[in-house]
Amino acid sequence: MTTPPQHRTAWLVVFAGGVAALQVGKLPPALPALQAELGLTLLQSGFLLSMVQLAGMSLAVFMGLWADGMGLKRSMVRGLCLLALASGLGAFATSTAALLVLRAIEGMGFLLVALPAPALIRRLVLPAQLPGMLGVWGAYMPTGTALALLAGPLFIPVWGWGAWWWLFAAVSLAMAAWLWRSVPADPTAHAVAGQGAWQRLRRTLSAPGPWLVALTFGMYSGQWLAVVGFLPSIYAAAGVGGALLGVLTALAAAVNIVGNMASGRLLQRGWAPRSTLWLGFGAMALGSTVAFAPFTESLPWLRFAGVLLFSGMGGLVPGTLFSLAVRLAPGEQQVATTVGWVQQLSALGQFVGPPVVAAVAARAGGWQLTPLVTVGCCGVGAVLAWVVGRLLAQAQSRP
Numbered sequence: 001m002t003t004p005p006q007h008r009t010a011w012l013v014v015f016a017g018g019v020a021a022l023q024v025g026k027l028p029p030a031l032p033a034l035q036a037e038l039g040l041t042l043l044q045s046g047f048l049l050s051m052v053q054l055a056g057m058s059l060a061v062f063m064g065l066w067a068d069g070m071g072l073k074r075s076m077v078r079g080l081c082l083l084a085l086a087s088g089l090g091a092f093a094t095s096t097a098a099l100l101v102l103r104a105i106e107g108m109g110f111l112l113v114a115l116p117a118p119a120l121i122r123r124l125v126l127p128a129q130l131p132g133m134l135g136v137w138g139a140y141m142p143t144g145t146a147l148a149l150l151a152g153p154l155f156i157p158v159w160g161w162g163a164w165w166w167l168f169a170a171v172s173l174a175m176a177a178w179l180w181r182s183v184p185a186d187p188t189a190h191a192v193a194g195q196g197a198w199q200r201l202r203r204t205l206s207a208p209g210p211w212l213v214a215l216t217f218g219m220y221s222g223q224w225l226a227v228v229g230f231l232p233s234i235y236a237a238a239g240v241g242g243a244l245l246g247v248l249t250a251l252a253a254a255v256n257i258v259g260n261m262a263s264g265r266l267l268q269r270g271w272a273p274r275s276t277l278w279l280g281f282g283a284m285a286l287g288s289t290v291a292f293a294p295f296t297e298s299l300p301w302l303r304f305a306g307v308l309l310f311s312g313m314g315g316l317v318p319g320t321l322f323s324l325a326v327r328l329a330p331g332e333q334q335v336a337t338t339v340g341w342v343q344q345l346s347a348l349g350q351f352v353g354p355p356v357v358a359a360v361a362a363r364a365g366g367w368q369l370t371p372l373v374t375v376g377c378c379g380v381g382a383v384l385a386w387v388v389g390r391l392l393a394q395a396q397s398r399p
Contacts, residue, residue, distance in 0.1 A: 007124070007125055007126075007129060007133075009124050009182060009183055009184070010120075010121045010124040010125050010133055011136075012178070012179065012182055012183065013076070013117050013120050013121055013124065013137075013179075013183065014117075014121070014133075014136055014137050014139075014140055015175070016076055016080065016113060016117070016175050016179050017113060017114055017117050017137065017140035017141075017144070018140045018143045018144040018147075019080065019083075019113075019144065019171055019172055019175040020079065020080065020083060020109070020110045020113040020114060020140075020144065020172075021140055021141045021142075021143065021144025021145055022144040022145075022147060022148050022168055022171065022172075023052070023083050023087060023106050023109070023110060023144075023168055023172070024052055024110065024141070024144065024145060024148075025144050025145035025146070025147070025148030025149060025253070026087075026148045026152065026164060026165070026168050027048060027049060027052075027103075027229075028049065028145075028148075028149060028152070028228070028229045028230070028231070028232045028233075028249070029148065029149055029151075029152025029153050029156060029232050029245075029246065029249070030152060030156055030161040030164055031045050031048075031049075031232060031233055032232065032233065032236050033156050033157075033160070033161045034048075034099075034161060035233075037161070038094075038095065038096055038099075040096060042233075042358050042361070042362055043355065043358055043359065043362065044096055045233065045358070046230075046354040046355040046357070046358035046359075047100065047354075047355055048096070048099060048100060048103060049225065049229045049230075049354040050225070050350055050351040050352070050353070050354045050355060051100050051103040051104055051107070051351075052103045052104070052106050052107040052110065054103075054104045054107050054347075054351065055104060055105075055107035055108040055110075055111055055347075056107055056110070056111050056343050056344055056346070056347025056348075056350075057344060057347040057348045057350075057351045058344075059108070059111070059344075060111055060115065060340045060341065060343040060344035060347060061201065061204075061205075061337060061340040061341045061343075061344050062201075062340070063108070063111045063112065063115060063340060064115045064116075064336050064337050064338075064339060064340020064341070064343070065197045065200065065201060065336075065337055065340065067111075067112060067115050067116040067336060067340075068116070068119075068197075068336040068337070069197065071186030071187075072116035072117075072119055072120040072123070072186060072336075073116075073120065073179070073180075073183045073184070073185065073186050074186060075112045075113075075115070075116045076112065076113050076116055076117065076120070076179055076183075077176050077179055077180050078112055079108075079109045079110065079111065079112025079113035079114075080109070080113055080172045080173070080175050080176035080179065081109075081172070081173065081176050082105065082106075082108060082109030082112065083106055083109035083110065083113070083168075083169075083172040084169045084170070084172035084173040084176065085105075085109075085169070086102045086103075086105040086106040086109060087102075087106065087165050087166070087168045087169040087172065088165070088166060088169035089102055090102040090103075090106075090165045091162040091163070091165035091166045091169070092162070107347075109172075111340075111343065114140075114343060115336065115339055115340050115343055116336060117137060117140075118134060118137060118322060118325070118326060118335070118336075118339050119335050119336045119339070120183070121133050121134065121137055122326070122335070124183075124184075130326075131264055131267060131268055131323055132264050132265075132268065134264065134319075134322045134323050134326065135260055135261055135263055135264020135265070135267075135319045135322070135323070136260075136261065136264070137322060138260035138263065138264075138315070138318045138319035138321075138322045139256070139257040139260035139261060139315070139319070141256075141318070142253050142254060142255075142256030142257050142260065142311070142315065143254070143257055145228065145253040146250045146251075146253035146254035146256075146257070147250070149228075149231075149232070149246060149249040149250040149252075149253050150246045150247065150249075150250030150254075151246065152164065152232075152246060153232070153243065153245045153246035153249075154243060154246055155167070200334050200337050201337060203330050203331070203334055204329070204330060204334045204337040204338055204341060205341065206330075207328075207329075207330040207334075208391060209324075209327075209328025209329065209330065209338075209391060210325070210328065210329065210330070210334075210337075210338045210341045210342065211341075212328070212384055212387055212388050212391065213321050213324045213325050213328055213338070213342050213388070214341050214342040214344065214345035214346070215345055215384055216277065216317070216321060216381050216384040216385060216388065217317075217318065217321050217342050217345060217346040217349070218345040218346055218348055218349030219281075219349065219377045219378070219380050219381035219384065220280075220281075220284075220314065220317040220318060220321070220346075220349070220377070220381060221318075221346040221347075221349040221350045221353070222348075222349030222350055222351075222352055222353025222354075222356075222377060223284065223288070223349075223353055223357075223373060223374045223377045223378075224256070224284075224310075224311065224314060224353075225349075225350045225353055225354060226353040226354045226356070226357040226358075226370075226373070226374075227288060227291070227307070227310060227311075227357070227370070227374065228249070228252055228253050228311060229354055230354070230357065230358070230361075230367075231248070231249045231252055231307070232245060232249050234367060235248060235249065248304065251308070252304075252307045252308060252311050253311065255308050255311050255312035255315070256311045256312060256314060256315040257315065258312050258315060259280065259311075259312050259313055259314060259315020259316045259317075259319060260315040260316075260318060260319035261315075261319070262315070262316060262319070263276050263280075263315065263316045263317075263318075263319025263320045263323070264319055264323070266316075267320065267323055272389060272392075273320050273323070273324055273385075273388060273389070273392065274385050274386060274388060274389030274392075276316045276317075276319075276320045277316070277317055277320055277321075277381065277382070277385035277388070278382055278385055279313065279316055280313055280314050280315070280316030280317035280320070281314075281317065281378040281379075281381045281382045281385065282378070282382070283309055283310070283312075283313030283314060283316075284310050284313065284314040284317075284374060284377075284378050285371075285374065285375045285378040285379070286306075286309060287306045287307065287308070287309030287310030287311075287313070287314070288306065288310050288370060288371050288374035288375065289306070289371045289374075289375065290302060290303065290305065290306030290309070291303045291304075291306030291307045291310060291370075292306075292367050292368055292369075292370040292371055293368065293371060294368050297368075310374075317381070321342065324388065325338050325339050325342050326338075327392075328388075328391070328392075349377075353373075353377075356373055357370055357373050360372065360373060
């Protein structure tokens with residue numbers, strides 16, 4: 001069966017999200033070089049990892065409204081251009097403060113790409129194809145992160161971290177041009193059923209669904225970025241380097257794609273969202289315990305298996321939550337705003353998670369207490385998933 005042109009264009013939107021995710025994933029493999037060259041401490045590294053989320057943590061819901069107003073395609077193209085600019089300037093940074101500021105700007109560009117994407121995908125595909133494509137979209141972050149983690153340890157020792165930043169500036173600019181030429185133009189701007197931006201925002205934040213999805217995403221995203229983001233530093237300290245370091249860390253991020261894809265298939269086959277969320281959070285709790293607990297210290301293969309379980313089965317969570325964001329939005333006109341709010345609390349989790357894990361590790365003198373953070377997040381996420389299940393049941397019981 002021939003793939004419709006609109007469906008192929010929806011895949012291009014997913015690729016653009018992956019390019020934006022590259023900007024997030026480019027930092028972890030560069031941390032050892034930055035620590036050596038700029039003298040970064042462990043805590044500063046944690047804030048540098050999370051700084052890209054500053055814009056999302058504070059502005060995502062408003063940028064979702066802004067993106068909806070400027071047009072979905074225009075937002076993504078401008079976001080990719082902003083990423084290219086910030087990454088190009090970052091290659092010249094000579095201080096931690098400059099890198100922090102530019103990472104915050106990259107965070108704004110990332111939002112302009114990521115927030116309108118689910119609504120744009122919905123515009124480009126048939127309704128029957130939407131759940132599957134949203135599951136694919138859920139894999140954009142681990143895909144981009146995995147590619148950066150795989151290539152970084154091979155590229156940076158040869159060319160340096162500055163050239164690594166320039167590379168992603170060029171990739172973002174090329175993706176912006178491709179998207180601009182290939183995606184259909186945005187419809188003519190018009191008032192959305194007489195609702196202004198503040199009315200849409202008020203309706204979104206007064207509904208329970210967006211809050212539940214956003215809080216659950218925050219419980220997932222903070223711990224995932226903390227664990228995967230620090231893997232290069234953890235393995236480098238253990239004497240692992242070069243190609244093996246890149247393969248191990250990239251694989252840990254890449255298996256998350258499997259969970260995202262699986263979530264879409266399970267939901268299409270009738271699984272309750274609560275069940276996939278429970279399965280994902282349960283696997284993350286078990287996997288992180290196996291990966292960092294003292295009783296596995298002499299079994300490195302078992303620890304890595306725990307990381308794979310944590311990231312792979314954990315992918316069920318974002319894949320399910322992207323579907324719920326569309327499903328639990330208070331109306332068709334609030335989907336982009338709902339995605340913005342989900343991204344905002346997700347970014348808050350990613351901003352808080354790495355520094356908290358780094359602080360716990362610094363105080364404990366190692367990573368053995370990391371499960372205290374991750375299992376706690378999983379427990380809260382499981383409770384929120386139960387509440388989501390009740391909300392969906394109430395919605396289905398209404399005439």
